[in-house]
Amino acid sequence: MAQTPQSSSAAGAPRRGFNLSQWSLDHPALTRYLMIVLMVLGIGAYFQLGQDEDPPFTFRAMVVRAYWPGATAQQMADQVADRIEKTLQEVPYADKIRSYSKPGETLIIFQLKDTSPPGQVEHLWYTTRKKVGDMRMNLPQGVQGPFFNDEFGDVYGVIYALQGDDFTPAEKKEVADEVRQTLLRVKDVSKVEMFGVQDEKLYVEVSQQRLATLGLDMQQVLAALGQQNAMESAGAVQTPQDVLQVRVGGPFNSVEQLRAMPVRAGNGTQLRLGDIARIGMGYVDPSSTIVRHDGHDSVALGISMAKGGDIVALGKSLKQAVASIEATLPAGMRLVQVQDQPTAVAGSVNEFVRVLIEAVVVVLAVSFLSLGLHRKDASVPAWRFWRAYHLDTRPGMVVLVTIPLVLAITFLVMNYWGIGLHKVSLGSLIIALGLMVDDAIIAVEMMVRKLEEGYTMARAATATWELTAMPMLTGTLITAAGFLPIGMAKSQVGEYTFAIFGVTTAALIISWIVAVVFVPYLGVRLLKVKPHVGAAHEVFDGPLYGRFRRVVDWCVKHRWLTIGATILTFVLGLAGMTKVQQQFFPDSVRPEILVDIWLPEGSSMEANGEVTRRIERRIAAEPGVTSVSTWIGSGVPRFYLPLDQIFPQTNVSQLIVLPQDLATRERLRLALPAMLATEFPEVRTRAKLLPNGPPVAYPVQFRVMGADPATLRQLADEVKQVMMDSPNTRGVNDNWNESVKVVRLDVDQDKARALGVSSQAIAQAARTSLSGMTIGQYREGDKLIDIVLRQPKEERDAISDLANAYVPTAAGRVIPLLQIAKPRFDWEPGVMWRENRDYTITVQSDVREGLQGATVTAELQPRMRELAAGWQARGLSNYRIETAGAVEESSKGSSSIVAGLPVMLFIVFTLLMLQLQSFSRAMLVFLTGPLGVAGVAAALLLSGRPFGFVALLGVVALMGMIQRNSVILIDQIEQDRARGVPAWDAVVESAVRRMRPIALTAAAAVLAMIPLSRSEFWGPMAVAIMGGLVVATVLTLLALPAMYAAWFRVKKEPVAA
8 A cells, every 4th residue: 555645654754955944943043033133124124215106217218409599390390300300310229209399499309218228328318418419510500509408307296386475576586596595405305496487687678669760770779788788808917926807897787877878879969778768677578487376476496306215204304494494484475385295105105004014914814714723623513613613823923923024024125125115116015915925824834734743843844844845935936937027127117117026026035035944943932732633634534625625536537628617717818808998007096186278389378377377266166176286388397207297388387286185086087177178168178187107198199100291280180080080089189289370571682682681680670679689688696687678568569560670771771671571471380290200290189987098099090090091092101100108108018028028938937847857747837827817807807997017017927826836736746646646646635735725825815915906006916916816726726637637647546456
């Protein structure tokens, strides 16, 4: 008769060879010391970890601006943007080069490839500056710039508004500058930026009509001002002892000096400038970006934290600094907090810690019940559980001690790797929690079982190493390898989610070390020696084991039916996944709502400010709105890392609406679009929540690309119509907006040449007449204030005022501008977008409530393909449609994860080969990886959750979790067969014996996810893992024995007579 596996007769015969568990028992003082020191260091490391809202990731984007006064949008695109873009294409790792050109200005967004090493990005920006600087001479004469901004990713997590209704903008700016100086001295503050500052100007307003009566022209006034205010060196006197600098008085030191400046009239009369001009201080006209908070004009101070800092600690330091600043502010001036990221992060971290504690409680409950609940009296009915069962808390106590120990060591590793506390790392800890107790549960369960089989305490403790340490290590490494594609992903989203790999891998490996080093020691100290109950198989003779044994036996007997059912389940799972909505990242749970306001292209700041103030008042009147912050002429600064920024433009405004709670946020999100569209039809508005993950402008976007702007406009309108016809799109628009009105001056060139008047002189006369011209700088203390010469408002606020403009001739006289030029109205493009040097119109929209961008994009794509095919048939083969938006970014992120799959699969298979020493067995375990897909699909469909990027990471990692259980089961079968157990019995009995630890570890992992499933960010991933693990665990225990029996042709041996 074959020997009973793991019988108690072997209890006193330990195997030879190195045994880590034995080592820990032989060195109890050192083991105790390591436990205490690691626990203390881990707790200390936790309080050293930086706290932030999002994980840091490298912004691989630079903004390049250039100006060419007088140029059309087309000229800016062709003559300026195209030349710069051509140079940017030569920069290493160049990816997307997007630009928009408006009359007189162009802005280029230069993006590097996601594969560019983060450490090289700074050097690549230097290379960009150098290359563009070298080609600057190729730009048209008169171009200003290019100017560079590579601090595109700075986050202003704390924003204060300096308000004072009775103070001038200049006074507010002066106080804001002092506040900035104080804030810069606060620990961990790296940058303080001021927004909404209106620069001072010194205006010299001269009436053209009055000049004409005096025989003067603007050019004479310009020349006189320039000569008088010039800063020129007068040389130095070299004496034998000293060098004496010679200073010439004359530059204006006060407004009175400017008023007193002499000007000679045409008849020789000496006049003062103050006699012919109104001179006074003012502010930039039209206004630059205006910032308002709760209806008051403000100067905003945005505070950016130093890299690796603790935002919560920074928030406390800033509150102390602001308290002292407020005491020194002038009466009537106040400092109001607009954005408070530290409070948001503290709330988020506290919420995650609460969820982590909930998960720990759940896991401990599983551990205490599963490891310590024993049937006390079989004769008592099970429903009288208080008498039928006995709860031994000692095995659960071992797990209770290991959880904080593993967490403490994980915090130590996080501190060493520079991973702070943020939504990704904290969520990863909760995911890891359900996995990291697996090894401890397996080790404790093995010890308890060995004690029940009659092993001595020391022998039972060391048996863990001998029987399960290596398969457990293989399983742990396989589970960790499941997260490897995340760690290897060369993309922005890969960098954003790297902490999932770092934290879970560290926790898993640490949990194995704790299970084989500290758990045996804790077991010896805490567990009680059980009375011997006979041979090993008798431990598994209870009613539950008996029923399970019969089910496994049936599955092995009807193996092909079982395998067929498993394949059918898998196919149904794949079919179910096609019904699950796709998603990139879910919206944030931050309470803010952003409201975008777009006026027609070419709108003035005055018109923008008027309608924005009305919208601001209307939203502020909504119940539940705590505050409204407004940026007029620009989007809000990046107060939140994944924000999609809007660049400064006169026709755009953005509001931050802060509701009192999330319920109010949801009500406003649903109500605002209809209310704004109904009450403010003259502007395009959009209400949106803050996103998670890398920024995406709209959920549905299609790019129409080609060479000719006019043809492109027509084709884009066709795409726009297709999107508008869809019942699932909302607010369809495109980024080229409307054409703008222009006044063209048609010059009679023959007459102009005869009079010696150049086009440049005509342009300067018109500009001076209508907009004014900067003619110098007025120096006051440390300030440089532009002196602007212009006509009074009553002579420049209508197109007819061009009649008042005068142009100097070669003969020294002045003539009316309209004598040689005729004005006419025209239209021209207001803005022109390009991508990688192709003209590009992006048609975009939001989606109907309850739908995801990927779902609507997939619905529209067949129609887009039909459109593109129609263009080909019409001979427009150079025009194409590309999918953009969330789908494009998601596919970039997904492809970076898929790129790491071959390495993951190779490592997993290599680990299986090392453990099982058999290609067939390794392949068998390998094939169980995708078995959870049916559970994933069912869980997502039943819960109504979309399958997003984070859920994809969960499914990839799920393969490792499933294979971990499979390798332990296959290893158990091989151990039994090696001891001479008949193959059939080995297959069935191994499944019975491993049922408890496999079910326990799966239950721990699944139940630990329940608190996390409520999270908006982590919920889909938690639900996917829960569903997948439940189904895969059942299939592992039932289908894997059948698959093994089929693969190795296992037959039941006849019972000897």
